[in-house]
Amino acid sequence: MKKENNLQVFRDIAREPYAYLRQLKQKTGKVMVGSTCTYTPEEILLAAGLHPFRIFAQSKEFSLADAHLQAYGCSMVRGMLEDGLSGDLDFLDAVVFPHACDSIQRLSDIWRLNVKSLHFDVLLPVKLDSELSKSYFVKVLGRFKKEVEEAFSVEISDANLRKSIALMNRLRTLLSTLYELRSQSPEIIGGSDLTAVVKAVMVMDKEEAEKQLQALVDVLKQKQPSGSAKKRILISGSVCSHPDIYHIIENKNAVVVWDDLCSGTRYFEGLIEQEEDLMAAIAHRFTERYVCPAKHLGVKFQMENLKKLILEHRVDAVLFMLLKFCEPFSFDFPDIKNELEKMGVRYIMVEMDQHNKIDEQMRTRIDTLLEIL
Amino acid sequence: MKRIMRRYYTEAKYAKLLGKKIAWITSGGPVEPLIAMNIIPIYPENHGAMIGASKLGGKMSEFAEGLGYSQDVCSYVKDDITSSITKESPVPGGLPEPDMLICSNNICGTVLKWYEIQARKFNVPLFIYDTPFVHTEFTDEAREYVNEQTKEYIRFLEKHTGKKFNYKKMKKVGHLSLEAMRLWKAVLDTAAHKPSPLTAFDAFFHLALIVTLRGKKVVVRYYKTLLKELNERTAHNIGAVDNEKYRLLWDNLPIWFRMRWLSDKFASHQAALVADTYTQAWCGVIDLIDENDFLGTMGEAYTRIHLNVGVDQMADTIKTFIKQYDVDGLVMHSNRSCKPYSFGQYDIQKLIREMDIPVLMIEADMTDDRKFSESQVETRIDAFMEVIKQRRK
Ligand code: SF4
Numbered sequence: 001m002k003k004e005n006n007l008q009v010f011r012d013i014a015r016e017p018y019a020y021l022r023q024l025k026q027k028t029g030k031v032m033v034g035s036t037c038t039y040t041p042e043e044i045l046l047a048a049g050l051h052p053f054r055i056f057a058q059s060k061e062f063s064l065a066d067a068h069l070q071a072y073g074c075s076m077v078r079g080m081l082e083d084g085l086s087g088d089l090d091f092l093d094a095v096v097f098p099h100a101c102d103s104i105q106r107l108s109d110i111w112r113l114n115v116k117s118l119h120f121d122v123l124l125p126v127k128l129d130s131e132l133s134k135s136y137f138v139k140v141l142g143r144f145k146k147e148v149e150e151a152f153s154v155e156i157s158d159a160n161l162r163k164s165i166a167l168m169n170r171l172r173t174l175l176s177t178l179y180e181l182r183s184q185s186p187e188i189i190g191g192s193d194l195t196a197v198v199k200a201v202m203v204m205d206k207e208e209a210e211k212q213l214q215a216l217v218d219v220l221k222q223k224q225p226s227g228s229a230k231k232r233i234l235i236s237g238s239v240c241s242h243p244d245i246y247h248i249i250e251n252k253n254a255v256v257v258w259d260d261l262c263s264g265t266r267y268f269e270g271l272i273e274q275e276e277d278l279m280a281a282i283a284h285r286f287t288e289r290y291v292c293p294a295k296h297l298g299v300k301f302q303m304e305n306l307k308k309l310i311l312e313h314r315v316d317a318v319l320f321m322l323l324k325f326c327e328p329f330s331f332d333f334p335d336i337k338n339e340l341e342k343m344g345v346r347y348i349m350v351e352m353d354q355h356n357k358i359d360e361q362m363r364t365r366i367d368t369l370l371e372i373l
Numbered sequence: 374m375k376r377i378m379r380r381y382y383t384e385a386k387y388a389k390l391l392g393k394k395i396a397w398i399t400s401g402g403p404v405e406p407l408i409a410m411n412i413i414p415i416y417p418e419n420h421g422a423m424i425g426a427s428k429l430g431g432k433m434s435e436f437a438e439g440l441g442y443s444q445d446v447c448s449y450v451k452d453d454i455t456s457s458i459t460k461e462s463p464v465p466g467g468l469p470e471p472d473m474l475i476c477s478n479n480i481c482g483t484v485l486k487w488y489e490i491q492a493r494k495f496n497v498p499l500f501i502y503d504t505p506f507v508h509t510e511f512t513d514e515a516r517e518y519v520n521e522q523t524k525e526y527i528r529f530l531e532k533h534t535g536k537k538f539n540y541k542k543m544k545k546v547g548h549l550s551l552e553a554m555r556l557w558k559a560v561l562d563t564a565a566h567k568p569s570p571l572t573a574f575d576a577f578f579h580l581a582l583i584v585t586l587r588g589k590k591v592v593v594r595y596y597k598t599l600l601k602e603l604n605e606r607t608a609h610n611i612g613a614v615d616n617e618k619y620r621l622l623w624d625n626l627p628i629w630f631r632m633r634w635l636s637d638k639f640a641s642h643q644a645a646l647v648a649d650t651y652t653q654a655w656c657g658v659i660d661l662i663d664e665n666d667f668l669g670t671m672g673e674a675y676t677r678i679h680l681n682v683g684v685d686q687m688a689d690t691i692k693t694f695i696k697q698y699d700v701d702g703l704v705m706h707s708n709r710s711c712k713p714y715s716f717g718q719y720d721i722q723k724l725i726r727e728m729d730i731p732v733l734m735i736e737a738d739m740t741d742d743r744k745f746s747e748s749q750v751e752t753r754i755d756a757f758m759e760v761i762k763q764r765r766k
């Protein structure tokens with residue numbers, strides 16, 4: 001019973017993230033800083049006493065965004081802009097754009113010209129595998145820290161940075177423990193609840209999130225593994241925030257045991273190691289965890305990483321959820337699928353018109369995969 | 374032009390026999406060090422343009438889609454992937470295989486994925502010349518980062534050719550490259566004359582050399598001759614379009630498979646597309662290069678090209694062109710292939726509103742003819758020209 005109550009908190013926030021944020025601002029008076037991507041160095045914002053959160057692209061229609069972006073933009077980019085223009089983000093004080101894909105890159109310009117909020121571009125390198133680019137990464141974070149200090153007239157002390165690094169590390173550890181527990185005994189928590197937890201953590205007050213997460217993990221740890229014989233699925237892609245996907249899968253005697261999504265493990269993968277230079281410490285996590293396909297870490301990173309995950313989590317099949325118009329993710333797919341074929345791992349690719357909508361065709365495609373397993 | 378290009382591709386084809394290495398490089402990539410090292414640069418994008426002009430783009434994209442590539446990604450990539458498998462190409466036998474790949478993301482992030490794919494396929498080394506995006510500011514750390522990469526690049530070339538870098542030759546190449554860019558600019562500038570001796574369609578055609586072989590003497594020679602011809606035309610007031618009455622500016626890549634048709638269409642309205650933002654990209658940063666220190670300044674120049682800066686800076690450039698070429702209207706190609714070029718076009722329209730000129734947006738693709746609707750485009754061009762004619766009255 002305790003688990004249910006505890007889960008409800010996450011479910012509510014995940015369903016209405018902006019309502020939560022609006023309230024949080026009212027309650028705490030904190031500065032609300034939205035970000036477009038998991039490459040946002042949240043530790044720096046937290047250490048400045050600001051509240052970082054992920055902009056989710058809640059909108060399903062893009063009537064305002066359409067005046068700025070052609071229809072061949074992905075629904076994330078169009079949806080985020082719609083959220084920004086429509087007033088849904090009326091509590092937003094500032095926004096952070098870490099450099100990612102071509103579409104986000106232009107969204108940053110469009111946002112800067114049309115949405116009233118303080119604007120930070122974090123000009124990250126795309127190449128992450130050279131010493132030179134790593135040292136550039138550190139300098140970019142240093143600049144970001146300075147810009148935040150100036151914009152909000154605060155000083156970000158090392159002591160505060162250490163605190164926020166420790167807090168984020170604890171959060172990440174809790175989230176990966178949660179994922180690991182579920183990978184071991186999938187029945188202890190539903191897939192849609194699991195994604196709701198991650199999504200909620202991305203917007204919640206981080207200390208509150210830690211408390212709630214700890215309580216949830218404690219309860220789940222007490223559950224006995226049942227050793228169920230369900231088929232084990234991994235979801236691969238950029239964002240997939242639709243809870244129904246998990247229900248469809250679970251109704252077919254299968255279960256999602258892992259993902260490599262930006263709205264999933266990519267958010268919490270990897271910890272920040274202790275280092276003298278705190279900007280370097282933060283940067284190194286970004287250059288060493290499993291990177292976004294819009295970044296470069298050798299030419300085979302994406303396939304090798306996926307193979308590793310498949311073995312680690314005894315995955316029976318991979319479900320690729322690719323968002324229409326998304327270049328970075330879709331370019332990797334053909335070579336990855338060839339690798340999976342060599343490994344004898346089954347897969348299916350579903351192209352989503354929108355990250356937050358499911359249609360009949362997608363349902364049928366997913367059913368087909370589960371039936372051939 | 375045809376002869377030079379033919380010779381270039383023939384030399385590339387027999388590179389191995391000549392003991393030369395081949396590097397595939399992106400269109401905005403730093404080619405000069407390759408020329409200085411006697412490495413033959415090959416441009417899959419130029420090849421893509423040829424595929425487009427040969428009207429093979431739709432079919433070749435479709436083939437790549439059969440391999441699992443999405444319908445909605447850059448068609449140059451799909452054309453290249455297809456051609457490297459099927460060898461279908463306007464160049465007999467297709468492009469020669471690369472010994473190395475040089476990718477600069479100053480034009481887009483798409484090329485990064487593209488070159489990763491080809492690096493896996495050909496199993497050759499890949500060098501990424503990483504140019505941080507300039508939304509509003511070119512930062513000191515970005516300058517240092519690109520300048521250091523120039524050195525890294527040279528070490529990469531030394532390693533994979535087994536030869537020392539030839540700094541003496543590089544000096545010459547740098548001068549020639551800059552001279553070619555200046556000549557190219559002079560060529561494009563002739564369009565300021567009324568009537569314009571050349572159109573953007575001519576520029577799209579003559580562009581191939583400044584893209585592929587800048588740094589070589591033959592390019593300088595070619596553009597000198599071209600410039601002379603154009604100057605003669607201006608002296609005699611010979612326009613590229615008969616009875617030029619209206620002047621237009623083009624934005625984005627050409628629609629390679631419909632050049633003739635578009636050019637005739639506009640000409641039928643006595644309209645000349647006198648300039649464009651695309652071919653200008655190869656001479657837009659001349660001022661950032663120090664003639665005597667090409668290697669030391671190319672980092673900044675390659676980083677601050679038209680496609681790697683914020684939408685507001687792009688709008689400023691367009692405003693300059695509107696004035697310089699005294700145009701009556703702007704034609705924007707909303708290019709489904711090219712998100713970095715196309716997203717932001719609506720905001721550019723707003724930012725240039727003070728110029729008070731009509732804007733036409735054509736939705737198409739640079740090589741994929743499946744994404745082009747002739748009747749729709751035709752109607753829109755006619756309506757747009759009507760507006761322009763009305764305003765003149
Ligand atoms: S889904 Fe793809 S195209 Fe869209 S913002 Fe993310 S990486 Fe960019």
Ligand code: SF4
Pocket residue numbers: 418447448449450480481482483484626710711712713714
């Ligand atoms: S057309 Fe655009 S997306 Fe394609 S390679 Fe060129 S710059 Fe990149």
